[in-house]
Amino acid sequence: MARFPAHPERRPAVVTGASSGIGRAVALALAAAGHPVVLGARRLSRLEALAAEIAAGGGVAHPLRLDLSEPESVDAFAKEGLQAMEVELLVSAAGRNLPDSATSPAPAQFAEMMAVNLVGVQRLVGALLGPMVERGRGDLVFVTSEVVRLPRVRNSAYVASKWGLHGYARTLQMELEGTGVRASIVQPGQTLTEMGSDWDPAATTEVLDEWVRWGVARHDHFLRPGAVAAAVMAAVQAPPGTQFSLVEVEPQAPAAPRRRPASPAKPDTEGSS
Numbered sequence: 498m499a500r501f502p503a504h505p506e507r508r509p510a511v512v513t514g515a516s517s518g519i520g521r522a523v524a525l526a527l528a529a530a531g532h533p534v535v536l537g538a539r540r541l542s543r544l545e546a547l548a549a550e551i552a553a554g555g556g557v558a559h560p561l562r563l564d565l566s567e568p569e570s571v572d573a574f575a576k577e578g579l580q581a582m583e584v585e586l587l588v589s590a591a592g593r594n595l596p597d598s599a600t601s602p603a604p605a606q607f608a609e610m611m612a613v614n615l616v617g618v619q620r621l622v623g624a625l626l627g628p629m630v631e632r633g634r635g636d637l638v639f640v641t642s643e644v645v646r647l648p649r650v651r652n653s654a655y656v657a658s659k660w661g662l663h664g665y666a667r668t669l670q671m672e673l674e675g676t677g678v679r680a681s682i683v684q685p686g687q688t689l690t691e692m693g694s695d696w697d698p699a700a701t702t703e704v705l706d707e708w709v710r711w712g713v714a715r716h717d718h719f720l721r722p723g724a725v726a727a728a729v730m731a732a733v734q735a736p737p738g739t740q741f742s743l744v745e746v747e748p749q750a751p752a753a754p755r756r757r758p759a760s761p762a763k764p765d766t767e768g769s770s
């Protein structure tokens with residue numbers, strides 16, 4: 498028997514946050530690669546539209562409502578997902594990001610962000626992991642954020658939740674060693690999605706100015722969701738025997754305008770013969 502058996506051609510997947518942005522792009526990429534997908538998020542109508550798009554392209558998708566902040570919703574989602582497919586991939590892309598202030602606590606909002614970005618994710622992993630370990634194969638991919646490397650002011654709940662998710666995923670990687678199940682972290686930089694579109698415009702300007710002051714935005718290019726999906730696919734498609742533990746995906750800076758060489762100074766002819 499091979500030391501590391503090849504991946505099956507069809508690997509049923511769960512994608513959270515599939516109604517928008519990175520999660521949606523991941524679901525499309527997985528479906529295009531021939532993997533059936535369970536699509537999770539709160540906006541079911543969007544998931545249904547995506548499932549129809551995937552089916553029209555010859556793929557298989559199963560839309561299911563999921564609210565990561567509600568334990569019952571997570572449990573029901575996992576149960577129905579496992580009934581629909583023998584899930585062996587989980588891409589955790591759902592996330593919530595609201596501006597705040599670490600010095601003016603808003604406990605309810607902090608708790609909600611932790612619930613969506615961390616506690617709900619841990620609950621979902623708990624519900625899906627058992628059969629993967631029993632089968633001796635599977636992939637968990639956690640979409641975190643560059644805030645783990647570079648924390649941001651006015652974003653304390655988001656930063657805390659992503660640091661928590663990073664720590665959880667790192668621990669999981671250690672405990673999964675030797676089980677055949679891999680855990681990967683995909684850590685994107687700024688990406689053009691709907692994230693932030695629900696922020697109050699005045700607060701947005703204020704927070705962005707603060708981020709620039711703290712040296713966060715080095716240039717104005719944003720990743721596209723498909724670029725992050727490509728990193729997720731690389732982790733999932735990594736050959737058996739290989740693990741992409743942490744993939745940092747950063748937007749490349751646009752090419753700077755070429756500097757024209759300075760024209761040589763005119764020779765001083767005065768006085769020359």
Ligand SMILES: NC(=O)c1ccc[n+]([C@@H]2O[C@H](COP(=O)([O-])OP(=O)(O)OC[C@H]3O[C@@H](n4cnc5c(N)ncnc54)[C@H](OP(=O)(O)O)[C@@H]3O)[C@@H](O)[C@H]2O)c1
Nearest residue numbers: 514516517518519539540564565591592687688690691692
């Ligand atoms: N955009 C960036 O610059 C950036 C950078 C680094 C990391 N990230 C991370 O990338 C991931 C995807 O974000 P995105 O940029 O694609 O943002 P997005 O377009 O706003 O997508 C966020 C997704 O999360 C889902 N979601 C939010 N609350 C949820 C809840 N309570 N239960 C279940 N699903 C929920 C949303 O679906 P519903 O609203 O339908 O529930 C949506 O599908 C997030 O984890 C985010 O932290 C983003």
